[in-house]
Amino acid sequence: MADREKPADAQGDAPLPKLPQRGLTLRMLGDRLGLSTATISLALRDSPLVAEQTRIRVRALADEIGYVANRSAASLRTARTNMVGVVVHDVVNPYFAEIFRALEAELNAQSLAIMICNHADDVRRQRTFVETLMQHRADGLIMCPSVGTEPAEVLRVARSGLPLVMICRDIGEIGVPVVRGDDFAGALALTRHLIERGHRRIAFVGGRRQTSAGRERHAGYVAAHAEAGIEIDPALDVPEAMTQRAGRDAVAGLLALSRRPTAIFGFNDLVALGLMSALRRHGIEPGRDIAVAGYDNTDGAAWTTPALTSVDNVPGPIGATAAALLRDQIAGLPVRTERILIAPELIVRESTRPN
């Protein structure tokens, strides 16, 4: 975890440049309401220094005359646009909900516009979003990079001066801060657990191997087999699945094998849930007839039937650490640029009972 002091408030005390138009509007509002321009300014920023009743009056009149705070003028003082982008590949994955929650809490979502982009592992979509944020001088960007993201592309963003933190996936040590769970360690622990429970034919379903998460979880699965002296049947290695639907779709192929797996490691909980529902439709009861495990330990994992063995992939610490690294960059402080790996935790439940 990052180990440093919290930054002092970065707003300097530079004198406010003369902005006649904005000043005039504030004065006009002040005259109409019998308040000082300073009070009007604070009220428009929803400052608790101004009584709630007064803020409501100011806002009402400002709305009436169609006043929109001139953010680019205001930003001459603070050099902020109060806009932060968050780029992920699957906004619907509940794992990201936990990360968003941690980010939002740290970044104060009520006063900062957090803009989420669902790039769906399409590097062009990611590029469009990132370019737009750069052109509009966003305060920062938190990015789980798409498949196909080149280091040059990320370095270009970093060199442009846009504060940047990568999460969950990385594309090598390129001098940009990265915070993610230790995918290798998590997958190693989970696969060892399955082997300890007597399994010798363990399928690995899902994960994009062009991403660090896909590669590292797969490497952990492979390493656990190697240390136990078990050879992996290549037919049990089914890459790409990332969703419930893809998990369901993988089941028919696994069941068609002459030698079926006795356990399945789903790349994430969504895949594992998909596997469980489709197995059951085929008359194979997860947890009784076959072991199934997931990864991420999302909200519903403890509540499925059977309760799902999974790996807690620490979304809270990842979100909080990423937010702190972003805030430090915005404040102009130096930040760690090496990879920050956070240890995940294996959570054993009913779905991986002994074989």
Place this chain on the structure above:
Amino acid sequence: MADREKPADAQGDAPLPKLPQRGLTLRMLGDRLGLSTATISLALRDSPLVAEQTRIRVRALADEIGYVANRSAASLRTARTNMVGVVVHDVVNPYFAEIFRALEAELNAQSLAIMICNHADDVRRQRTFVETLMQHRADGLIMCPSVGTEPAEVLRVARSGLPLVMICRDIGEIGVPVVRGDDFAGALALTRHLIERGHRRIAFVGGRRQTSAGRERHAGYVAAHAEAGIEIDPALDVPEAMTQRAGRDAVAGLLALSRRPTAIFGFNDLVALGLMSALRRHGIEPGRDIAVAGYDNTDGAAWTTPALTSVDNVPGPIGATAAALLRDQIAGLPVRTERILIAPELIVRESTRPN
């Protein structure tokens, strides 16, 4: 559904204003690569009129010299920022995933930066996001309004000239386009189905009654009881739940009633899934011991055990219609401002077998 011609491309043929700095950079790129400035300009916009190989060369050199297209200059010609905001209360609900997919397909997510805001029914978060989009002159906004959204607030956005479409919830007929499923009709059909199956004690769990969706689904539930002459026990009416967790949390209270429900209508599929998992933990098997139904017919509904009865809430048509209404506004065409209600469809599955 909206019934009109697709708009012609709205980009006029106004002469390009003189932009010396931009022009110089284009010329410099052109000189270095032996290409015309027009070709450079097209290449930077990733136009298919320029050979892929050439586009790669241009992009590489532009990256090398740190060229970022000056979007505000470019927008003098097209008056576009290629930025569209989408505001919803729960980005993780798979129902919104279907809406996003339809929006993205219609709006061409590869060339348009679609920025999602998760307002979590906090009107201040919504306001921060909307203000930021207005200040940066976004091309449009699609909004599922937060609890607490005042008509004045939405009208102010509309009057500012920002193209605006509301989806899924509305705040009354205020002259702003709205597209949503007919929540009253869907809830009426589902409750009638439960009554036809012999249920007389039907709980309604979830929905925020400060939203049109919460009110209308509840009204459909009430109307179906009224026409069947069944009085509703107020203890069976449990508002507010919106998530799996909230659905799980509602179960203990329902089971503590001296007269338990024989069926439960979950406000959405997430609530219904939460209800089913917690009921099972209490030894009550959904579909056998108690009927459970959801709303939205999300991806997993057909695959739960038992398969979930739900209401298809037409996310595809809602997303496509909203995108079309937004595109028309961006193109300066007049659009329908009355409420567009799309008929939902009851999908009966195993979870509501006869009592």
